[in-house]
Amino acid sequence: MKVTKMVFLVLGMVASAALLANGIGQAKSEQAAEASRKCVIRKQPPKEVIWDKPNKAVFNHAYHVDEVGLECTDCHNRLFTKKIGAALGRKDFNMDSFAKGKYCGACHNGEEAFNAQTECDACHFAPKTRIVFTKPVKAVVFEHKIHVGKAKIKCETCHKKVFIMRKAVFAHLKPVETGSIELKDRYLEKLHKRFCGTCHDSHRAFGFATRCTVCHIGVKGYTLLNKEGKLPEDHQ
Numbered sequence: 001m002k003v004t005k006m007v008f009l010v011l012g013m014v015a016s017a018a019l020l021a022n023g024i025g026q027a028k029s030e031q032a033a034e035a036s037r038k039c040v041i042r043k044q045p046p047k048e049v050i051w052d053k054p055n056k057a058v059f060n061h062a063y064h065v066d067e068v069g070l071e072c073t074d075c076h077n078r079l080f081t082k083k084i085g086a087a088l089g090r091k092d093f094n095m096d097s098f099a100k101g102k103y104c105g106a107c108h109n110g111e112e113a114f115n116a117q118t119e120c121d122a123c124h125f126a127p128k129t130r131i132v133f134t135k136p137v138k139a140v141v142f143e144h145k146i147h148v149g150k151a152k153i154k155c156e157t158c159h160k161k162v163f164i165m166r167k168a169v170f171a172h173l174k175p176v177e178t179g180s181i182e183l184k185d186r187y188l189e190k191l192h193k194r195f196c197g198t199c200h201d202s203h204r205a206f207g208f209a210t211r212c213t214v215c216h217i218g219v220k221g222y223t224l225l226n227k228e229g230k231l232p233e234d235h236q
């Protein structure tokens, strides 16, 4: 990067010298110098680009240019314009289109660079605060720290099939309403098996059918959490 810039500067100086030698007016060469100065300034990309939505993600210019050695033109304006937020403004700046080779996926395809459909945490961030589900029933706790840290589970283990990497997986669920205990049990088993129970099956992790209160902290637990001030806004 530094070397390239030096080369440009030297080339620029040589070019201006040549222009002068050719007897072209002082004003014109100053204009040229001004333009090339602007160009050099504009050439400085931001070290990092961070998108906040729909899912916080980071892109590191310094890494791609200095460490990997990519040229600006490998991305600009073939894949991205030089305007933060431009890609987000387009409807298809998402994981599906990366999988089809667009945007980041032009390189992050498992060949030129690691596949974007794998190491989620290279670009995304796990929430640091405890998630407390409040729908359909109040006060089910989930902590990334335990799962990603202590249990060393990769993001994609959960976020590819079981959960999308978003809020509100359960928001559309209505509390089960049936007088039949049998029907209710069957419904609950299905619900738990489909989500947390994919691991909490008494083999890979403690079973959902045995230790309800490890996840369901109840109204009392919820109030306690609130008092401690540790509860993020209701997670609906």
Ligand code: HEC
Pocket (backbone or CB within 6 Å): 042, 043, 044, 045, 046, 049, 059, 061, 064, 065, 070, 071, 072, 073, 074, 075, 076, 080, 081, 082, 083, 084, 085, 086, 087, 088
């Ligand atoms: C690996 C791809 C890649 C490479 C290589 C790359 N960029 Fe970028 N650049 C991006 C992305 C992604 C954005 C954000 C675009 C968006 O949000 O739509 C961006 C944004 C920018 C912006 C906009 C900053 C702003 O504040 O709006 C500038 C300027 C820029 N790049 C300059 C450069 C320059 C100069 C180089 C070469 C030294 C370079 N980029 C190399 C991917 C790249």
Ligand code: HEC
Pocket (backbone or CB within 6 Å): 057, 058, 059, 060, 063, 064, 068, 070, 074, 075, 079, 103, 104, 105, 106, 107, 108, 112, 113, 114, 122, 123
């Ligand atoms: C022109 C090709 C190209 C594009 C486009 C590109 N990358 Fe990369 N990226 C690379 C290469 C090559 C590497 C280094 C090899 C590897 O890590 O697999 C890399 C590495 C990375 C890393 C690993 C950095 C580290 O610290 O280990 C991250 C994170 C990353 N890219 C994010 C992105 C994001 C986000 C986008 C889209 C906004 C993007 N890249 C677009 C080529 C590209």
Ligand code: HEC
Pocket (backbone or CB within 6 Å): 051, 052, 053, 054, 055, 056, 057, 058, 093, 094, 095, 096, 104, 108, 115, 116, 117, 118, 119, 120, 121, 122, 123, 124, 155, 156, 159, 160, 164, 165, 166
């Ligand atoms: C190479 C970087 C990179 C990797 C790896 C990556 N993502 Fe993304 N992801 C992005 C970028 C960039 C966006 C678009 C901007 C944003 O949402 O902040 C995005 C958007 C998303 C979105 C919202 C848009 C959509 O597609 O629905 C979800 C959900 C998502 N990623 C999930 C994942 C999951 C799950 C993984 C791992 C299997 C993953 N991502 C791996 C860069 C990456």
Ligand code: HEC
Pocket (backbone or CB within 6 Å): 055, 056, 120, 121, 124, 125, 126, 127, 131, 142, 144, 147, 148, 153, 154, 155, 156, 157, 158, 159, 163, 164, 165, 166, 167, 168, 169, 170, 235
């Ligand atoms: C054991 C399963 C599991 C693992 C592993 C996991 N997550 Fe999650 N993640 C969840 C659940 C459950 C939610 C909450 C979904 C909801 O709100 O409906 C979630 C939500 C999220 C959200 C959205 C949070 C919000 O409030 O907007 C992000 C971002 C996220 N996870 C990123 C990650 C990243 C990055 C990793 C890897 C470092 C990771 N997750 C690993 C289960 C997991």
Ligand code: HEC
Pocket (backbone or CB within 6 Å): 133, 134, 135, 136, 137, 138, 139, 140, 170, 173, 174, 175, 176, 188, 191, 192, 195, 196, 197, 200, 207, 208, 209, 210, 211, 212, 213, 214, 215, 216
């Ligand atoms: C591994 C964590 C976990 C365990 C253990 C667990 N649950 Fe759940 N349960 C959840 C999650 C997540 C939801 C959905 C989010 C919510 O309701 O807040 C849920 C929802 C429910 C619901 C509401 C379903 C509806 O649609 O009305 C009931 C009732 C329920 N669980 C009962 C139980 C009972 C009884 C046990 C013990 C036999 C149990 N759960 C064990 C995580 C767990």
Ligand code: HEC
Pocket (backbone or CB within 6 Å): 140, 141, 142, 143, 146, 147, 151, 153, 157, 158, 162, 195, 196, 197, 198, 199, 200, 204, 205, 206, 214, 215
């Ligand atoms: C990909 C597998 C996986 C999924 C999916 C998963 N967990 Fe876990 N969970 C684990 C493992 C492994 C542990 C640590 C070992 C153990 O406690 O049995 C753990 C531990 C926990 C603990 C901590 C128990 C303690 O001792 O403090 C809670 C609470 C918990 N999970 C809740 C949930 C909830 C709620 C969900 C669904 C929203 C969920 N988990 C989804 C694998 C998973």
